[in-house]
Amino acid sequence: MARYNFRETEAKWQKIWAERDSFRAVEDTSKRKAYVLEMFPYPSGRIHMGHVKNYTMGDLIARVRRAQGYNVLHPMGWDAFGLPAENAAFQNKVHPAVWTRQNIDDMREQLKAIGLTIDWSREVATCEPDYYKHEQAMFLDFLANGLAYRRESWVNWDPVDNTVLANEQVIDGCGWRTGAPVERRKLSQWFLKITEYADELLEALKTLDRWPDKVRTMQENWIGKSTGAQLTFPLANRNDLLEVYTTRPDTLFGASFLAISADHPLAAELAANNPGLAEFIAECRQTGTSEAVIEAAEKRGFDTGLKAVHPFDPNWQLPVYVANFVLMEYGTGAIFGCPAHDQRDLDFARKYRLPVTPVVVPAGTDPNDFAVGDEAYTGPGALAHSRFLDGLDVEGGKKRAIQELESLGRGFGTTVYRLRDWGVSRQRYWGCPIPIIHCPACGLVPVPKADLPVTLPMDVTFDTPGNPLSHHPTWKHVACPTCGGKAERETDTFDTFFESSWYFARFCSPHVADKPFTREAVSYWLPVDQYIGGVEHAVLHLLYSRFFTRAMSKCGYLDLPEPFDGMFTQGMVTHETYRAPDGEWVSPAEIQRGEGGGVTRVSDGAPITVGRIEKMSKAKKNTVDPSAIIGTYGADAARLFILSDTPPERDMEWTEAGVDGAWRYVNRLWRLIEDYKTVVAKDGASGAEKAEELRRTAHRATDKTTSSIDAFAHNIAVAEVRILSNAIGDVIATLPIENETRPADPALAEALAEVVSILVRLAGPMMPHLGEEMWQALGHDRLLAEESWPVADPTLLVSNSVTMAVQVNGKLKATIDLPRDSDQATAEAAALKDPKIVAAMAGKTARKVIVVPNRIVNVVV
RNA sequence: GCCCCCUUGGCGGAAUUGGUAGACGCACACGACUUAAAAUCGUGAGCCCAAAAGGCGUGCCGGUUCGAGUCCGGCAGGGGGCACCA
Numbered sequence: 001m002a003r004y005n006f007r008e009t010e011a012k013w014q015k016i017w018a019e020r021d022s023f024r025a026v027e028d029t030s031k032r033k034a035y036v037l038e039m040f041p042y043p044s045g046r047i048h049m050g051h052v053k054n055y056t057m058g059d060l061i062a063r064v065r066r067a068q069g070y071n072v073l074h075p076m077g078w079d080a081f082g083l084p085a086e087n088a089a090f091q092n093k094v095h096p097a098v099w100t101r102q103n104i105d106d107m108r109e110q111l112k113a114i115g116l117t118i119d120w121s122r123e124v125a126t127c128e129p130d131y132y133k134h135e136q137a138m139f140l141d142f143l144a145n146g147l148a149y150r151r152e153s154w155v156n157w158d159p160v161d162n163t164v165l166a167n168e169q170v171i172d173g174c175g176w177r178t179g180a181p182v183e184r185r186k187l188s189q190w191f192l193k194i195t196e197y198a199d200e201l202l203e204a205l206k207t208l209d210r211w212p213d214k215v216r217t218m219q220e221n222w223i224g225k226s227t228g229a230q231l232t233f234p235l236a237n238r239n240d241l242l243e244v245y246t247t248r249p250d251t252l253f254g255a256s257f258l259a260i261s262a263d264h265p266l267a268a269e270l271a272a273n274n275p276g277l278a279e280f281i282a283e284c285r286q287t288g289t290s291e292a293v294i295e296a297a298e299k300r301g302f303d304t305g306l307k308a309v310h311p312f313d314p315n316w317q318l319p320v321y322v323a324n325f326v327l328m329e330y331g332t333g334a335i336f337g338c339p340a341h342d343q344r345d346l347d348f349a350r351k352y353r354l355p356v357t358p359v360v361v362p363a364g365t366d367p368n369d370f371a372v373g374d375e376a377y378t379g380p381g382a383l384a385h386s387r388f389l390d391g392l393d394v395e396g397g398k399k400r401a402i403q404e405l406e407s408l409g410r411g412f413g414t415t416v417y418r419l420r421d422w423g424v425s426r427q428r429y430w431g432c433p434i435p436i437i438h439c440p441a442c443g444l445v446p447v448p449k450a451d452l453p454v455t456l457p458m459d460v461t462f463d464t465p466g467n468p469l470s471h472h473p474t475w476k477h478v479a480c481p482t483c484g485g486k487a488e489r490e491t492d493t494f495d496t497f498f499e500s501s502w503y504f505a506r507f508c509s510p511h512v513a514d515k516p517f518t519r520e521a522v523s524y525w526l527p528v529d530q531y532i533g534g535v536e537h538a539v540l541h542l543l544y545s546r547f548f549t550r551a552m553s554k555c556g557y558l559d560l561p562e563p564f565d566g567m568f569t570q571g572m573v574t575h576e577t578y579r580a581p582d583g584e585w586v587s588p589a590e591i592q593r594g595e596g597g598g599v600t601r602v603s604d605g606a607p608i609t610v611g612r613i614e615k616m617s618k619a620k621k622n623t624v625d626p627s628a629i630i631g632t633y634g635a636d637a638a639r640l641f642i643l644s645d646t647p648p649e650r651d652m653e654w655t656e657a658g659v660d661g662a663w664r665y666v667n668r669l670w671r672l673i674e675d676y677k678t679v680v681a682k683d684g685a686s687g688a689e690k691a692e693e694l695r696r697t698a699h700r701a702t703d704k705t706t707s708s709i710d711a712f713a714h715n716i717a718v719a720e721v722r723i724l725s726n727a728i729g730d731v732i733a734t735l736p737i738e739n740e741t742r743p744a745d746p747a748l749a750e751a752l753a754e755v756v757s758i759l760v761r762l763a764g765p766m767m768p769h770l771g772e773e774m775w776q777a778l779g780h781d782r783l784l785a786e787e788s789w790p791v792a793d794p795t796l797l798v799s800n801s802v803t804m805a806v807q808v809n810g811k812l813k814a815t816i817d818l819p820r821d822s823d824q825a826t827a828e829a830a831a832l833k834d835p836k837i838v839a840a841m842a843g844k845t846a847r848k849v850i851v852v853p854n855r856i857v858n859v860v861v
Numbered sequence: 862g863c864c865c866c867c868u869u870g871g872c873g874g875a876a877u878u879g880g881u882a883g884a885c886g887c888a889c890a891c892g893a894c895u896u897a898a899a900a901u902c903g904u905g906a907g908c909c910c911a912a913a914a915g916g917c918g919u920g921c922c923g924g925u926u927c928g929a930g931u932c933c934g935g936c937a938g939g940g941g942g943c944a945c946c947a
Contacts, residue, residue: 003900214941217865221943228947246947259947299945325945335947343862344945418946538942644886645873653873661887664900671901715874719885726885733902805881810928812881850927856880860927 004670006634010769014115022785023117025073027524034070035525036062037504039533039541040077043103043125044084047110049573049616049654050534052626056639057570057648057714058532059116063765064709066117067789073525075507076111076118078104080127081496083161083177085430090462096430097458100127110627115635115768117785122510126499131506132432133453134516135498140435140446141555147193150444154263154329155189155423156182162466163427164189166495167420169540184285190434190492191421194547198223198417200561201546210566212649215538222539224418229402230332231411233258233308236317242266242308245331245416249405250397253386254338254359256349258308258320259301263328270304270322277302277322284324299348300324311410312387323348331416339376346376359386360394422544424495429460429468431493439480439487448481454489467491500541501548504528504563515557522558527565535569542567568712571651575622577611585621588656589628613653624654636767637663643766644718665722666770669763672729673774676756679735680749690731691751697727698755699796705762706789721763728755758790806831807858808840816857824851831857 017023038058041051062074078100085096092099104125111118124131142148156165158175164187169176194201202223205216228247235242242258260267262284271278280302301321310316318336325344326335339349340358349356360381361370367384383389383397392400405411425434433454435447447454457475460468469475469491480487502516509521533541542564549563578586580601592602599608616623629638641662646652701724708717731752756778764771764784775784799820804827806814814836818827828849831837837859844861851857 214865218942221864224943224946226946244947248947323945325947327946330946332947337947342947344947416946418943535941647874650874655873655887657887658873665886667900713875715885719875722885803881807881807928810926815881848927850880852880855877856928858880858927 004667004770004773006636006666006769009773010113010115010635013769013772014112016772016783017115017117017785020783022783023072023074023119024121025071025075025119027521028071029524031071032069033073033525034062034065034530035073035504035528036065036530037073037075037507037528037532039531039537040079040500040503041107042079042082042084043100043107045103045106047107047626049624049626051111052114052638053573053642053648053652054532054534054570055111055114055116056642057568058530059114059639059768060643060709060714060765061530061532062117063768063785064706064789066785067761067765067787069788072117073122073507074117074119075122075510076116076120077122077124077503077507078107078126079496079500079503080104080125081132081431081493081499083163083428083430086428086462086468089430095458097127097456100125100430113627113630113635114639117768122507124503124506124510126432126496126503127430129453129455130513132499134506135432135494135502136435136447136452136454137449138502138516138552138555138557139494140449141557142192142551143446145551145555147196147551147554148190149193150188150190152186152188153191153423154184155187157185157187159183161428164423164425166423166497187425189423189425190436191423192547192551194422194544195417195419197547197550198225198419199415200550201419201543204546204561208562208564208567211564212535212567212569215535215542215567215569218538219543222419222543225415226418227413227415229398229405229411230414231311231336231405233311233318233336235320236307236309238306240266242320242334243332244334244336245414246336248338248341248398249401249411250383250386250389250392250394251338251341251359252310252312252336252401253389254340254357255310255318255336256339256354256357257337257345257352258318259323259326259335259337259348260320261326261328261333262322262324264322264326264333267304267322270306274304277304280322284322299344299351301348301352303352311405311408319354321348321352329420330418340372341376341378343376343378346372346374350374357385359383359389360397422495422547424498425492426495427467427470427491428493429456429462431496432498433469434490434492434494436490437478437480437487438490439483439485441485442480442482442487445480445482445487451481469493497541497544501544502552504531504545505549505552505558517557522560526558526560527563530566530568531564532568532570534572538569568649570648571646572615573654574613574651575616575624575654576613577620577622579609579611580606581609585619587621588624615651616654629659633659633663634666634769636770637666640665640718640767643714646715648712648714666767668729669725669767669770670774672725672732673756673760673777675732676728676752677777678737679732680737687745687748691745691747694727694731694748694751694755696796696799698724698758699792702758702762702790703792703797706792709765718766721759721766724755724759724762728752728759760784761787761790802854804831804854805856806834806837807856808837809860810858813837813840820854822853824853827851827853827857831859 036058038054062072066072080100085100088094088099089096126132139148156170158165158178158180160178160180161175165175165182170182174181202220202225205219208216226247228245229249230243230245233242233244262281267281271281301323304320304322306320307317308320310318337345337348339346339354339356341360356372358370358372358377361367361384362379362381380394383392389397389400402413433456435452435454437445437447439445457472460472462468464471476489476491478487478489505517505522505526508525509518512518545563549560552558553560575588578591580586586601586608590602591599591608593599599610600606601608614620614622637659641659645658701720705717705720760771760774771784801817802820803815803817805812806816814834816830816834818830828851841861846859846861848860
């Protein structure tokens with residue numbers, strides 16, 4: 001029998017789906033909708049296995065929902081702005097726009113080879129003016145609504161990419177793309193006011209019950225809500241106040257110093273007349289922000305000589321230091337130090353010989369016997385040495401202290417967030433221009449909406465470092481829209497996360513020209529019912545999009561709090577790594593395995609060391625090209641392997657053996673259909689019984705496959721399909737082929753037809769091309785893509801007899817078959833009669849017998 | 862340092878949520894077909910024991926329970942997130 005010809009078949013069905021426009025989404029308010037979305041790709045030039053995994057998972061869901069009668073929106077687009085295009089332009093002398101559009105064309109073809117149910121008529125590319133003009137208008141609306149502003153601030157500067165990075169884009173003190181240690185620079189930047197929604201974004205996490213806990217926790221930590229008090233310390237001999245934030249107002253009587261950040265305005269002022277302090281501040285700024293540096297950095301301070309007055313005691317003065325561990329960006333940039341109950345404060349106090357007074361002591365401890373050594377006490381206890389707070393617990397002390405501060409007018413209870421506003425200015429060319437004009441007379445002037453889009457000039461050069469837009473001879477020179485005088489365009493562009501923060505809404509009506517999307521379209525399609533992507537965006541894209549949805553709602557674009565109703569984060573695709581004797585990484589395509597399991601390089605026979613299994617990366621050369629895989633095994637085999645191997649949220653290891661096994665199953669399924677067509681269901685005593693059993697298997701498989709897909713247990717769904725096909729194969733193997741002319745058993749023939757139809761429909765979303773081919777082979781005129789999902793008959797999910805386990809003292813000794821729902825007495829009697837149980841009881845009498853109906857009998861002796 | 866997750870055969874992983882541990886697959890071994898190989902089909906397999914009987918088994922120690930992979934406490938190992946956050 002000929003092998004299944006995937007090359008011909010996959011091309012054929014892809015063509016038919018395209019010709020029939022099978023996957024076009026049309027709004028129809030009479031139908032329930034399902035918006036299935038996978039994170040759109042950056043057009044780097046080639047798709048990778050991570051894309052195949054992502055889009056295969058989404059496609060499985062989209063196909064199942066379609067079969068279940070949902071009106072499905074499953075679009076695709078391109079996150080097309082970004083630095084790689086500029087790097088390519090610099091290296092290959094090709095314009096970013098040309099490079100990007102070529103990559104999009106290449107990758108679109110690669111994606112189509114996977115056989116996805118994408119509505120390509122909705123494709124968008126974020127680098128096109130008809131996309132980004134809408135976000136320019138949106139930005140102006142954000143500005144008008146107080147959600148965008150410009151401010152000079154310390155920023156993270158990536159010295160390799162020559163641009164500013166958002167806090168979310170700095171990982172361990174290094175740029176998220178370049179890995180270069182970020183520098184601190186003070187620049188004027190545009191910010192989006194994400195902090196305005198800090199509390200809403202935090203609170204609404206509770207409503208996102210179809211999101212992974214991991215992502216919700218990460219966002220919660222990132223937002224970093226803390227409650228405490230802000231208090232005022234008057235400075236002695238100076239008509240000035242110092243504002244301090246603390247989460248522990250209860251420990252105020254344990255204070256022994258104040259410390260301000262090196263970036264605090266007061267520090268700068270004092271440094272003007274104090275060279276020693278100026279030098280200390282300069283040293284602080286030099287200290288890097290990387291983990292290693294911070295870990296090693298000593299707590300250091302510089303005594304300013306100033307004294308601050310304790311808010312609860314006008315006669316109590318505390319020294320004021322500038323300290324290297326106080327951050328200007330958090331709280332007020334100033335702290336009070338309570339060494340007994342904070343480790344950093346303790347380290348600092350020991351170094352500068354400051355008092356350490358415990359004011360919280362563990363329950364049952366005498367305050368006068370309690371001392372703090374090298375470790376600060378941060379646990380619960382009773383307040384002591386704290387005047388009016390004495391005896392209260394920590395929480396009570398906080399409340400009482402805040403009450404006192406408020407009545408004295410020296411402070412108030414407050415909430416502080418770790419979340420910073422989102423800096424969106426980037427000093428790059430290949431991004432969306434920020435639609436602002438700097439006028440020497442009028443200041444910051446928004447580009448009038450009628451003049452949008454502000455488009456990128458095409459005649460730019462990349463031979464000088466820095467931003468090509470500011471180098472351009474003419475582009476930035478414009479007349480001020482307000483006064484008509486000479487003015488300059490903003491030459492910064494938006495962070496590319498700006499584009500990806502609203503593309504899911506654009507997909508709802510991608511062709512409207514005068515607005516980003518229509519109200520009707522978004523109110524029908526949004527929120528996205530199922531979003532799928534990598535966990536690396538947990539606090540980047542996923543947080544920005546949530547903010548954007550709220551911001552767009554505030555500006556009247558939408559009426560929606562959350563963009564993504566269901567979120568799923570997929571695991572990565574990994575592969576073994578290979579190294580040649582000279583230490584060079586070797587790609588999987590260049591190696592071969594010998595008889596004895598030895599691995600050598602194909603080109604020169606050099607022995608290869610097999611290394612750890614790691615995320616596929618160009619650096620380690622452990623990548624596998626999806627197009628090569630699809631060329632060798634077909635898209636269906638690749639899809640099946642991805643779905644079957646590992647639970648989707650975990651990292652999967654890509655192996656040749658794995659995809660080879662999937663390919664063999666594709667063939668086996670195809671042969672099964674061919675065999676089915678040649679056999680005849682013969683009659684006999686067992687025919688009806690076999691028919692019944694087969695139908696039970698199929699309906700159980702339907703039930704489990706459906707629930708497994710809904711629960712993202714794709715590997716289980718595949719296993720269920722295999723169980724069903726194995727069962728069908730077993731039955732077919734017992735039947736004669738047609739030319740033996742035996743009379744047919746109608747019951748078995750009917751059951752086989754039903755069960756084979758179920759099998760093909762269950763397998764279709766996993767292996768769609770094979771699915772269509774099998775469906776056609778069964779004689780159907782309609783496409784499988786237009787057929788409905790099988791529904792399990794509940795009466796076939798339970799059988800009439802059950803096998804119960806029988807234990808003696810909790811250890812399995814026998815199993816007994818009983819009619820379903822036998823009563824306890826029957827089960828007990830049957831169990832005690834079983835010879836194995838009699839033997840295991842060794843003549844003893846049962847002290848107790850536990851019967852769980854249809855499950856287990858446990859005899860206790 | 863803080864927070865979160867994970868640990869089941871040679872491997873990926875199942876287990877109706879406290880009730881027959883190892884579904885389904887990969888790799889392996891043996892057999893059939895073949896001149897031979899590939900492909901295909903069949904059989905086997907957690908570990909110990911020659912086998913049966915039996916015993917032991919879900920990272921380790923303890924607990925709850927008639928019964929624990931599942932619940933509780935402690936420990937070890939691995940992974941992830943945040944991090945001088947007051």
